[in-house]
Amino acid sequence: MPELPEVETTRAGIEPHLVDRTITAVTVRENRLRWPVSPELSQMATGQTIVSVERRAKYLLIGLRRGFVMIHLGMSGSLRILAQETAPQRHDHFDMMLDSGVILRYRDPRRFGSIFWLDQLSHRLLDQLGPEPLGEDFDGTTLFKASRGKARNVKTLIMDAGVVVGVGNIYANEALYLAGIRPTQPAGKITIKRYHRLADAIKSVLEKAIAAGGTSLRDFLKEDGKPGYFRHALKVYDRAGEPCLGCHKPLSSVRITGRATVFCKRCQR
DNA sequence: ATCGGGACCTGCTTGC
DNA sequence: TGCAAGCAGGTCCCGA
Numbered sequence: 001m002p003e004l005p006e007v008e009t010t011r012a013g014i015e016p017h018l019v020d021r022t023i024t025a026v027t028v029r030e031n032r033l034r035w036p037v038s039p040e041l042s043q044m045a046t047g048q049t050i051v052s053v054e055r056r057a058k059y060l061l062i063g064l065r066r067g068f069v070m071i072h073l074g075m076s077g078s079l080r081i082l083a084q085e086t087a088p089q090r091h092d093h094f095d096m097m098l099d100s101g102v103i104l105r106y107r108d109p110r111r112f113g114s115i116f117w118l119d120q121l122s123h124r125l126l127d128q129l130g131p132e133p134l135g136e137d138f139d140g141t142t143l144f145k146a147s148r149g150k151a152r153n154v155k156t157l158i159m160d161a162g163v164v165v166g167v168g169n170i171y172a173n174e175a176l177y178l179a180g181i182r183p184t185q186p187a188g189k190i191t192i193k194r195y196h197r198l199a200d201a202i203k204s205v206l207e208k209a210i211a212a213g214g215t216s217l218r219d220f221l222k223e224d225g226k227p228g229y230f231r232h233a234l235k236v237y238d239r240a241g242e243p244c245l246g247c248h249k250p251l252s253s254v255r256i257t258g259r260a261t262v263f264c265k266r267c268q269r
Numbered sequence: 270a271t272c273g274g275g276a277c278c279t280g281c282t283t284g285c
Numbered sequence: 286t287g288c289a290a291g292c293a294g295g296t297c298c299c300g301a
Contacts, residue, residue, distance in 0.1 A: 003294060034277070034296085058295080075295055076279075091279085110278045112295060125297090152272070161296075168294060217294065218281075237294095257273065260292085 002073040004133065004166030005209035006220055006228065007058045010079050013223035014104060015053040017081050018062065021098040022049045028115075030093040033108065034074060037094070038117035045069060045096070045117065057129050057165035067119050069096075070126075074112030080105045081223045109219075130163050133202050138164055140196030147187035147195070154190060155183035155256050158202065167202060169259045170215055170237045175201040177236045182268040183261050184254065208233065236262040 002010070023045050031037040044067055052063035060079075062069040071079070082103040088095070094106035094115055106115065116123065131138040146163045147154070155176060158167050167175070176183050178201035181194060190198075209215060214228030217238065221227055235245050240253035244264040253262045 006294075032278095072295085074278090075293070108278095109280065110293090110295095112278065150271085156272090159295095170294060215294075220294070258275090 002058060002077065002214070002220060003168035003171055004055075004058060005171070005206055005212075005230065006214035007055055007060060007073060007166075008210050009214040009228060010073070010223055011053055011055045011060055014079055014081055017100070017102050017223075018050045018053050018098070018104065020049065020051075021100050021102070023047065023064070023096055024099050025095075025097040027095040027097070028093070029088065029095075030111070033093065033111050034072070034114040035116070037115045041069065041115065041117040050098075056126060057132070057161060058168075059126065061118075061121070067117060068121060070114075070116040070118050070123065071106065072114045074108055074110060074114070076110040076219065077106065077108035077113035078219075078221055079223055080107070080221075080225060129161055129165050131165070133164050133166050133199075133206055138199065138203075140192060140199040143195040143199055144190075144192040147190060150186075150188045152187055153183060153256060154181060154185045154187045154198075155261060157187040158198070159259075164202070166206065170217075170234070171202070171205050171209065173237045173262055174205045174235060177263060177268060178205060180268055182265075183256060183263050185269075236264070238262070 026042040026045050028037050045064060048064040050062060050064055054061045058072060060071040082105055084101060091109040092105055092107045096104040131142060147157055155172050157163055159172050179198040181198055209230040212228055212230035213222055214220060215230040216227030217231060236251055239251055240262045241250050244251055244267055246267045249266050251262050252265050
């Protein structure tokens with residue numbers, strides 16, 4: 001479900017409910033996620049005050065006076081803010097109770113997500129990540145340099161978290177369409193000029209998606225239970241066979257490393 | 270070193 | 286109607 005805009009939407013939504021609150025209890029109902037939930041999490045976090053709610057790539061980082069709770073939503077995860085205790089549903093794996101009475105509840109049917117306790121802001125899953133796409137240290141030159149000598153296709157390149165983080169399947173398709181670049185193009189053959197267009201397209205589509213509250217396709221809901229509205233702005237994702245919004249030819253689809261890839265043969269070269 | 274594919278899960282849609 | 290196959294927003298890890 002969540003790519004960077006959905007994670008950022010969630011972060012911004014939960015932040016005001018969490019900062020300056022004290023954690024009164026942590027409940028782990030199911031610890032078998034992508035990796036086991038850190039066994040010390042409940043003991044370390046309970047009684048502590050939350051000082052920040054940040055995001056790095058698709059990880060949420062809840063900063064406490066001492067240590068961090070790190071959450072990844074995987075494919076089907078979501079966080080909700082509950083004003084009061086309600087009976088947990090199937091797949092509600094984790095609760096964090098606050099002194100305000102609010103509960104932060106984690107749901108993840110497929111259990112591809114993860115929840116870790118971190119003593120410090122360092123983790124093997126964080127330390128190898130590339131730059132943030134909306135940061136100043138990411139631009140066309142970043143992509144150009146990472147692509148030299150690479151035979152892999154450009155879509156796989158921009159979805160590689162070691163190159164740039166946060167670009168998942170929806171926004172990779174959208175950004176390549178906006179930049180007029182065919183997803184199957186070998187990354188090593190693309191000019192720096194076109195990589196500048198692509199980096200700009202990535203920034204643009206992510207910013208617009210964040211402003212719209214993310215993309216709700218099947219089951220993504222914001223922390224308040226409402227959907228995001230960027231779905232209506234998608235130009236190619238989930239539109240295979242439908243007319244290109246530019247030239248009206250039917251959109252083509254292929255699979256690239258197992259992922260649905262939609263593009264326009266005329267508008268993307 | 271680089272790359273593609275498998276693996277991890279559940280739930281919904283599609284097609285026979 | 287029922288059942289099985291196929292597919293889904295992620296990404297680590299392994300073997301080639």
